Amino acid sequence: MANTNQPRMSNSAVKVFKVLDVLNRNYFHGYTPTEIAEETGFNLSAINSYVNTLIEAGYAERIQETGRIRPGLSKFARIAVQILNAMQTAEQQVAGLKQRMNRG
Missing domain, CATH: 1.20.5 (Single alpha-helices involved in coiled-coils or other helix-helix interfaces)
Structure with missing residues (x-):
């Protein structure tokens, strides 16, 4: 039986952290949204939302020359x-x- 006294992390927060875990595997070259989707199993529109959240918070950045995403x-x-x-x-x-x- 689950302990109901402990706060639960939201499902979308867990997914954002999973995307960040993928990004942390390749600091220099980054990933395309499609590659992140393949690694996580999330759909592409969700990946774009999670990546935008990470970029806005400073935890990810888009590489201007390639458009790939890497950790901030x-x-x-x-x-x-x-x-x-x-x-x-x-x-x-x-x-x-x-x-x-x-x-x-």
């Missing part, structure tokens, strides 16, 4: 920098704790 490189670069900064902060905190423990 600047968005993911910002996320990577945020993760790196958080890791550096955590390392500094651990180093500070070690120093205090060694003094005591």
Whole structure:
């Protein structure tokens, strides 16, 4: 029996994430909407809607020269920098704790 206390992600949100998972397989060359449809099993009109959602949110971009869609490189670069900064902060905190423990 399913736990009814946990919020459920909307079906369309799950599908958008599935499209993003496909896009993340090929950062540089991207995919055509038809290729994404083949990978996900979703129809082409749905793919266009999901891709437009990802583009609007900055998680995907259209390659001007080819029209193919790829992950939004600047968005993911910002996320990577945020993760790196958080890791550096955590390392500094651990180093500070070690120093205090060694003094005591």
